[in-house]
Amino acid sequence: MNQTLLDALQYYGAAAATLAALLVSLNLGERWNGWAFVIFVTSSLALIAWGFLQPDSEGIGWQNVALLCINLVGVYSHLIRKKPAAKDEGGA
Structure with a gap:
């Protein structure tokens, strides 16, 4: 694997x-x-690629597979999910 590409993935991810x-x-x-x-x-995508392409770095790859799942939940909850309208408490 091209070392320049591996370095770019690693440093972009960080x-x-x-x-x-x-x-x-x-x-x-x-x-x-x-x-x-x-x-x-x-x-996470960059570090998954780096982790599985760089020798002896699979741990970072697997960690970022888990982080990717968490981050996708964050994208869904902040940008995609429709939130219920705020309930008016009808205060004085």
């Missing part, structure tokens, strides 16, 4: 995860968090 974590930590709102999870998905 940088994208860091950016996504920063966006989530800033708590800028539902849509921002949703897009942060989209970035997390791309990070």
